Amino acid sequence: MTPRPPTLREKRRYVLARIDPHGTAPDPKELYYAVHEVVTSLWGDAAGALIHVAVIAVEGEYAIVRCRRGTERELVIALSTVISCGGRHIALRTVAASGTIESLRERIAALQEPVPVPDVPAECTIDGTTCAVCWCAGQKIDVIEKGFKNTTRFFLTREDLENS
Amino acid sequence: MMITDSCVYPRPLGDSSVKRMALEAHELGFDSLVAVNTPPCEHFGVTVETGVVIGEVPAQEVSREVKLGRERGAVVSVLAGDNGRNRMVLGMRGVHILCGIHRTDRHAFDHVTSRMATDNSIAIDISLAPVIHGRGVSRQKALDRYHDILLLHRRFEFPLVISSHARSVLDMRSVREFSGLASVIGLDIPDVEQALSNVGMIRSGQSAVRVIP
Numbered sequence: 001m002t003p004r005p006p007t008l009r010e011k012r013r014y015v016l017a018r019i020d021p022h023g024t025a026p027d028p029k030e031l032y033y034a035v036h037e038v039v040t041s042l043w044g045d046a047a048g049a050l051i052h053v054a055v056i057a058v059e060g061e062y063a064i065v066r067c068r069r070g071t072e073r074e075l076v077i078a079l080s081t082v083i084s085c086g087g088r089h090i091a092l093r094t095v096a097a098s099g100t101i102e103s104l105r106e107r108i109a110a111l112q113e114p115v116p117v118p119d120v121p122a123e124c125t126i127d128g129t130t131c132a133v134c135w136c137a138g139q140k141i142d143v144i145e146k147g148f149k150n151t152t153r154f155f156l157t158r159e160d161l162e163n164s
Numbered sequence: 165m166m167i168t169d170s171c172v173y174p175r176p177l178g179d180s181s182v183k184r185m186a187l188e189a190h191e192l193g194f195d196s197l198v199a200v201n202t203p204p205c206e207h208f209g210v211t212v213e214t215g216v217v218i219g220e221v222p223a224q225e226v227s228r229e230v231k232l233g234r235e236r237g238a239v240v241s242v243l244a245g246d247n248g249r250n251r252m253v254l255g256m257r258g259v260h261i262l263c264g265i266h267r268t269d270r271h272a273f274d275h276v277t278s279r280m281a282t283d284n285s286i287a288i289d290i291s292l293a294p295v296i297h298g299r300g301v302s303r304q305k306a307l308d309r310y311h312d313i314l315l316l317h318r319r320f321e322f323p324l325v326i327s328s329h330a331r332s333v334l335d336m337r338s339v340r341e342f343s344g345l346a347s348v349i350g351l352d353i354p355d356v357e358q359a360l361s362n363v364g365m366i367r368s369g370q371s372a373v374r375v376i377p
Contacts, residue, residue: 020334041299042348077344080337081296091334094341127176139187139208155180155333157187 011069012052016104017079017092018111019061021142021153022135028058030086035065039078051075056101062108063092064101072097124161126154167339168196168363170261170289171215171241171327177201178331185333186210193339198239198327198363213363214238217263220245223252234258239367241289244268247277254280260366261325263289265313266306273313281322287366288313288322290359292337292345293329310349323366324351324359 019026026034032055040048051071056064067075079092095111098104120136124143131143131154139158145151169189174182182199186207189197196211205212216233218226220243233240234257241261242253245268253259254277262281265273265288273288281288290313294306317324326346330336337345339360346356 041303073344077341077348080341080345083297083334089332089334091336093338140184152179154175155184155188157181157183159183160181 010052011099013067013069013072013097013099014056014101014104015065015067015072015075015079015097016095016107017063017065018095019058019063020091020093021155022061022137023142024085024088024090025060026058026085026088026090028055028063031055031058031063034082034085035079038081039075042078042081043074047074051078053078059105059108060112062095062111064104069099120158120161126156126160165357165361166195166211166364167193167360168198168213168325169194169328169330169336169360170198170239170287170325170363171200171217171263171291171329172197172336173200173329173331174202180331180333182212183207185330185336186212188333188336192336192341196363204237213367216240218242223249226253227256230256230258239363244272247272247274250277251280254284254286259284259286260363261287261289263291263327265289266291266294266309268309270309270312273316275316275320278316278320278322282320285323285366287325287362288317290324290326290346290349290351291329292326292342293335295345295348296328296335296337307349314350323362324355325362325366326351326356326359 035053035055039051039053051074052068054066056066076094079094082092096107120133122133124131130146132146134144135142141156141158141161143154172185174180174185177200182202190208190210198213198215200215200217202214204214214236216238218229230240239260240258241263242259243264244250244262250272253262290310294303298306326342328336343353343356
């Protein structure tokens with residue numbers, strides 16, 4: 001099959017979204033279904049088909065999502081309604097939109113520069129509950145309640161940890 | 165003009181500390197937050213104001229809690245109910261916001277309550293939580309209610325506020341996302357800007373300039 005000439009191809013745009021919380025790293029397939037589900041539920045099947053959404057890649061904490069040119073706004077609104085993926089609570093924060101995947105990959109490389117890790121203890125006690133520090137960068141610290149099940153992730157700052 | 169998320173629930177009501185919510189709000193483009201049951205403070209350049217949300221309690225209890233909230237200098241929000249309750253709440257001194265309107269029926273907020281909200285400078289809360297978290301029928305019902313509120317807002321010009329009702333930093337959204345989600349309801353950018361800055365206005369008791377033909 002001969003490829004379609006560039007002038008006859010549809011113009012596409014790519015949206016870069018950060019996956020919160022840090023370290024979630026969802027399965028790309030699960031994220032694909034989650035994004036499809038929110039687009040369809042918010043805009044319907046007809047508009048969903050026009051948006052032509054697809055998760056192209058999940059690279060670390062970032063996802064590249066494709067759409068048809070001119071439908072970026074609808075896609076970004078739908079992405080802000082993503083609340084879970086694979087049973088985990090997540091949020092997608094739109095960072096940038098571009099016409100090429102390459103430029104978004106360059107953007108990811110620039111964003112993923114190592115952040116100095118502050119000196120924090122591996123464990124802490126929050127309101128009498130022992131928690132393990134699972135991620136920290138700058139002022140932000142995420143801790144997970146220690147236990148076998150029903151462990152909750154808490155979102156704190158360094159000051160909270162110092163005061164606890 | 166202060167860009168304010170008019171209702172968030174930090175720990176222990178949610179899973180994020182107020183400082184973390186303030187830090188996240190700063191990154192998302194907000195200048196201030198109304199945090200429920202949290203003393204007023206300022207973190208990372210974000211002003212945190214005390215919020216009180218009064219639930220479905222009897223009228224006398226509402227009156228008592230509004231008075232307590234007013235004494236604390238809090239932004240007082242009262243959960244909407246049926247038409248009679250809404251009229252009672254909108255006539256009460258010290259109430260700043262009527263929230264949870266998306267859960268009420270079509271007759272709960274009409275032209276009379278709209279006029280009362282305008283006269284008393286009480287804002288109607290447009291919570292984005294049902295738009296973000298809702299799916300299917302529940303979201304459609306919420307959007308329908310918001311369309312109706314918007315129709316009355318355009319006629320009577322009562323103040324609107326927009327809130328995320330976030331219980332986690334993951335539920336918080338940026339100003340641009342607020343604007344996008346509000347456009348689903350039918351609010352355009354100037355309306356959103358006005359709604360995000362209305363908390364300061366309703367607290368000071370000033371009403372927006374109205375053109376009376």
